[in-house]
Every structure is written in C-alpha cells, then in structure tokens.
Amino acid sequence: MKRESTGDKLFITINAIVMFLVMVIVLYPLIYIISASISDPMYVNNGDMWLIPKGITFEGYERVFRNMDIWTGYRNTIFYTVVGTLINLVLTIPCAYALSRKDLEGRNYIMVLFIFTMFFSGGLIPHYLLIKNLGMIDTPWALLLPGAVSVWNIIITRTFFQSTIPRELEEAAEIDGCSNGKLFVRIILPLSAPIIAVMGLFYGVGHWNSYFGALIFLSDRDWFPLQLILREILIINQMSDSAMLGGAEAKAQAEQARIAEIVKYAVIIVSTLPVIAAYPFMQRFFVKGVMIGSVKG
Template sequence: MSLKTIPVKISSPQGINRPEAKRPKLRARYGDRAFSIAATSILILSIVAVVYPLYFIVIASISDPNAVYEGKVWLFPSGVTLEGYQRILADSRIWTGLGNTMVYTILGTAISVSTILCGAYALSRKDMPGRKFLMLLFVITMFFDGGLITKYLVVRDLGMLNTIWAVVLPGAVGVWNLIIARSFFEHTIPHELREAAQMDGANDFRFFFQMVLPLSKPLIMLMIMIHVVAHWNSFFDALIFLNDDSKYPLQLVLRNILIQSDVSSSGTTGGDIASYAAAQRIAELTKYAMIVVSSLPLMIALPFMQKHFTKGTLIGAVK
C-alpha cells in the first residue's frame, strides 16, 4: 500500500488582502510625520516666546520711546538713538558697581564652589561617621529658615555689616547644589579607585585634589555657572547689609538709578508738559538700556559654558 502526497492549498482568510495589510504601516508613517510636525511647531513657538522678549528689549533700548509707546517697534528699531546707553555709561556709579559686582562674583563663586565640593565629597564617603545626621541637618535648612530679622542679627553680631563678607558668606552653601555634588561623587568616583590610590600611598587630601577634582570638571563647571549667575544678579543682600554707596553691586546701582529717574519724572509739575515728557523719555531709555547692560555679560559668557552645564546636570542628577 503506497501513500500518496495530497497537495494542500492554504488560502488567506477572507476579507484580507495585501494592500489592506499595509495600511497600519502607512498610518504609522503618517502618525510619525504628524508628531514630528507638531513637536517642531511647539519647539519653534517656545523658542520665539523666549527669544523675542530679549530681542524686543534690545531694539527698544535704541529706539525712540514715543515709537515704542505707539507700537511701532516690534520687529525693527525706530528712531535709533544711543542716548540711554550714553547716559548710563557716563555715570561713574555704573563703573563702580560693575567693579564691585565682579569682585563679589569672583570671590563668592570661589568660596561657594570650594565649600560645596569639599562638603559634598565628605558626605559621599560611606566611611564618614555621622554623615547621615549631618546631611539631615543640611536638608532641614531647605524647609526651615530663621527669617530676615534673624539673618540680619547674625550678620550684625558677627561684625560683617557693610563689608564684602555680608554679601558673599550668608548664602555660600546651597543645599540643593550640595546634594547634586554629593550624588555626582557617589555615582562617578568608584570606591575601588580610592582603594588603589591608598595602596599607592596617597592620602585622602591627595586623592581628592589630584584624582577626584580632575574627574569632576563637568560638575565644577556646573557649580561655577550656577553661582556666577546667582552672584551677578544678586542685590537683596547688598540692599539689606550695605549702607555705603561705594560698595553697592551693579544691580543695586541700576535699581537706584531707575528709581531716581521715575521719581524725577513723576515729580515734574503738571503745568510743565515739555519737562515731564522729556523726563519720561529719559526714564524709558534708561530702563531698557539698564536691562541690556546688566544682562549682556552673562548672555555672552553662558553659551560657552552650556555644554559643561548640560553634562554636569545629567551626571549630577539623582539616579
């Protein structure tokens, strides 16, 4: 008895053909394109929303204030004038404040970065006794503050009123930055590296300065960038603790100039319309020019540090 091979024909299910089977892929392609277009549009709108106010301030600072009031300045300057910058740069207080701000920024950044790096590395060492309790004390200060009066009394009792130390020391250590730096050291510097260094005869100080810090350049650049921006824009501590005009930072000097311009324009008698209009014009020119003068140094410097800022933020994030 012989067995015969019976050919079996397998037919596709009814209602399904090849063109219809490709429809999900086509829909997926159209969906990806639609998502890309939507995401690109949102990003472009976000960039415009961030960049345009800065651009408007720049063109308004060199435009006629009357044209700004009338809405003629929105894309290009109108009635170009540099009177606002000339008035600001001719004021000796601006240059004194700029010098003070540079001193406060350099010294304050150096103190803050040094203390944060040393403290964060010590707290990242698992063999440090009491590190959890010390970290708890730091974290408590993030949620509880003695207030402005208590801070003023402490600064006064320490003899730091009207000195440079009243500006750079009270906020030298930021707890959030300390946590970022500690997380960086915990996840980036392996314990085996320290053991190998100890076997070669390196103590803790030598290991920290010759091995840990060179491996922490992104973190260091991140800390420098954060504190440079903070110290450059800071004016409140100087307003509270300083009473000598020659020690005021740039931001406080610009604030006082703006207040004086507003007071002089509002103090003009109602009958003298020409004087009032001239005072208002000078106040508006000064206002926009001051914003540009105070922001331009950081806007020039920060793009060169952006790469290190992004890398340091990602590495120092809590994993």
C-alpha cells in the same frame, strides 16, 4: 530606511510647531530689549516699537558709559560674582565629596541637619541682627559669607561624586599610599570638571543677579552692585510717570524720565552680556553635569 508612519509625521510636525513657538517666546523679549535700547523712548512708551527699532539713537549707551555709578556697580558685581563663586566652590566641592564617602561616620545625620536648613530658618530680622552683630553691615562680606554654601548644590554635587567616581579608584590610590588630601586634589578634582563648571555657573549667575541682600545690608553706594543701580533707575522712571507736577518742574521730571527710560534698556543689555557670553563655553559641562548629578543616584 524605515518609512515613517502617519502618526510619526504628525508627531514630528506638532513637535516642530511647539519648538518654534517656544523659540519665539524666548527670543521676542531679547529682541525687544535690544531694539528698545537703541530706539527713541517716545516710540517705546507709545507702543509704536514692538520689534524693529524706531528713531534709532545710542544716547542710552553713551549715558551708560559716562555714568560712574553704573561702572562702580559693574565693578562691584564682578567682584561679588568672582570672589563669591570661588568661596562657594571652595566650600561646596570638598563638603559634597566628604558626604559622598561611605566611610564618613554620621554622614546621614549631617545631611539631615543640612536639609533641615532648606525648610526652616530664623527669618529676615534674626538674620539681619546676626550680620549686624558680626560687624558685616555695609561691607561686601554681608553678601559673600551668609550664602557661601547652598544645600541644594551640595546634594547635586554629592550625587555626582557617588554616581561618577568609582570607589575602586579611591581604594587603589589609598593602597598606593595616597592620603585623603592628595586623593582629593590629584584624582577627584581633575575628574570633576563637569560638576565644578555646573556649580560655578549656578553660583555665578546667582551672584550676578542678586540684589536683595545688597538692598538690606548695604547703604554705602560705593559697594552697591549693578542690580541696585538698575533698580534706582526703574524707581525714578516709575516715580516720574506717577508725579503730577507743573511748569519747569514737570519738564525737568519728564526729561529725567526720558533719560531713565533710555538708560534702563541699555543697562539691561550691558549687565546681561557677560553671562550670555560665558554660557556657550560652559554649556557642554552644564548639560553633562546636570544629567549625571540628577538622573543617577
């Protein structure tokens, strides 16, 4: 074996130190939130708890599991994520494949129009008026349809098809009498598992974390996603911290702030678990799809 030089050893050592620091920077917030979710809010607010739980209590999780608003938000977020991701994939994958075909007339002009929308838009007020005129205010479609397609994801998916699917394979299928529809369903889709997994992860995480659209278009609490419920908890906590009250009202406000503080971290843990649990199963497709879709092309 080749003996490592002093420069190689120095590089490996520095690289190991940097990676360790990155690991600490990434892990510390996660460990802190987990510890804060089972610690007494008094220790968390005073800064006495910084890594190891203190005054262990599971009251936050008990209140989360008893709070129907949180479960309603959880149900709505799952609905938005599953249905929204399916809509995104059904529109993105065929569109990207069509744009990757050299025999599609005007595909370059279509891409120019798509890319134009990435940099210019009508703004929030025209967007709101459009949703209102379509009758989608206070409906889940206000969150699902306007963002049904991401131009950036179309570009990544198109690059994947151009760099991965051989044109000779398509020509062979056409010679055998395969129509464009059968070619796409029976040949292209089975070969596109990596990019489908990547797009599903991109879209799914986007839907799961999204709250701004719901904040603008929804006023019916029955359709609130989990992120809006968490936002309300944070606002209640901030208002309680800044309120200057006295007597019984101050005690009630302080108790409300304590409950909001302990529930806040528990909700963060509960809301992020599905994404964290799903990622390891999709990691290999994620890495492969991103590398193929971005390096080549």
